[in-house]
Amino acid sequence: EAVTQQFVGIIPDIRSRRLIIEQEWLKADAAWIGVQTYSYYESEFKHFIPAFRRTLEKQVVRTVEQLMPHHEFFQIYPGNEADDAADEQMTSTHRYMDWLVNDWIKIRRVVKQCVRTFYLFSRCIVKNTVRVYDLPNMKMGAIEGSVQQVWPQSRCVDPFNFYVWPETATSLDEASLVFEDVIMPFTEYQEAVRLGLADDIGVEELR
Numbered sequence: 001e002a003v004t005q006q007f008v009g010i011i012p013d014i015r016s017r018r019l020i021i022e023q024e025w026l027k028a029d030a031a032w033i034g035v036q037t038y039s040y041y042e043s044e045f046k047h048f049i050p051a052f053r054r055t056l057e058k059q060v061v062r063t064v065e066q067l068m069p070h071h072e073f074f075q076i077y078p079g080n081e082a083d084d085a086a087d088e089q090m091t092s093t094h095r096y097m098d099w100l101v102n103d104w105i106k107i108r109r110v111v112k113q114c115v116r117t118f119y120l121f122s123r124c125i126v127k128n129t130v131r132v133y134d135l136p137n138m139k140m141g142a143i144e145g146s147v148q149q150v151w152p153q154s155r156c157v158d159p160f161n162f163y164v165w166p167e168t169a170t171s172l173d174e175a176s177l178v179f180e181d182v183i184m185p186f187t188e189y190q191e192a193v194r195l196g197l198a199d200d201i202g203v204e205e206l207r
Contacts, residue, residue, distance in 0.1 A: 010177070014165050022160060025121045032056060032120060056119050063115045064108065071102055105154050113156035125157035127180070132195070 034050040067073075076094045078086035101107045114124035131153050138147040161181045169175040189206070192198040 007177075010165070011163075011179070014163050014177070015181070017167070018163065025160070028120050056116070059119060060112060060115050064112050067111060067115075068108060071108075072098060074101065100152070105152065107154070110154055110156050117156065117159055121159045123159050123162075125159060125162045126154060127157050128152065128154050 031052040032050075034053060072094075074097060076090055076097060078090040080086045110126065114126060118124040129152075130150050133149045133151065135147045135149060136145075138145070140147065157180060163177075163179055163181060164175050165177040166175070172178060186203070186206075189198060193200045
């Protein structure tokens with residue numbers, strides 16, 4: 001109830017204030033999709049060339065190649081370069097990071113989405129979090145039974161659903177309020193309640 005009283009008035013106002021900006025974003029999105037929103041030259045050839053999409057996608061590819069010229073875009077060094085044991089540990093850590101970033105998180109796909117939204121809407125947002133997986137009937141060495149594993153997650157956030165207040169803030173430190181406006185499935189909410197991340201609220205009171 002305290003959270004509702006604090007944000008019930010300001011959040012609708014933040015949404016309404018950004019409608020003008022979103023109209024400009026929708027124009028860029030329509031041009032990227034290839035919607036014909038204007039009159040064009042009529043001839044016997046019915047060709048429509050989405051020049052904006054072609055130009056933007058070329059720039060996206062070039063930018064991603066500059067940011068990630070190789071799949072091993074990160075560097076790992078041993079704590080003591082003269083220690084052979086530290087060098088062996090560094091090698092295993094390097095292989096783990098390569099799998100984690102490229103195969104599990106699929107960072108190249110995330111970066112490509114961020115670059116595209118940056119060129120379309122002049123902003124890109126990434127959400128980094130962790131997810132807990134319950135693995136029943138597992139046997140890992142001396143451990144047998146139910147096992148919980150915590151893995152990092154990273155995804156590109158839709159700029160239309162991400163709000164910053166005030167709009168003039170240039171960093172998170174300057175922002176008074178930052179939120180992602182999404183609809184959570186009830187099953188996901190129930191899982192959050194089970195993990196103790198949310199209070200148990202009745203269905204009729206959720207909105």
